[in-house]
Amino acid sequence: VNVHTAEKKYLLKTSLKVLTSRLDENIFCRVHKSAIVNLSHLTSYTSRQNGDYELEMANNRHLRLSRNYAADFKVKFQRTQVNAH
Secondary structure (H helix, E strand, C coil): CEEECCCCEEECCCCHHHHHHHCCCCCEEEEECCEEEEHHHEEEEEECCCCCEEEEECCCCEEEECHHHHHHHHHHHHHHHHHHC
């Protein structure tokens, strides 16, 4: 697993499934079979018209939100937006 932070990139010898189980589900969300995001660093998301979504991070990076993870993501993202205001 590659973990990207603002300062550095780390390589961990674990699976995303194990990492997801160890992270706070109110802060982190699985968005693709190959990605987990910190919801507080997410600025917006838009539909790709095929069931997938494009996520925009605070650092202007873009990630794909797979339709398989979209329902859970939307609930968590909405919750973070409500708590931020």
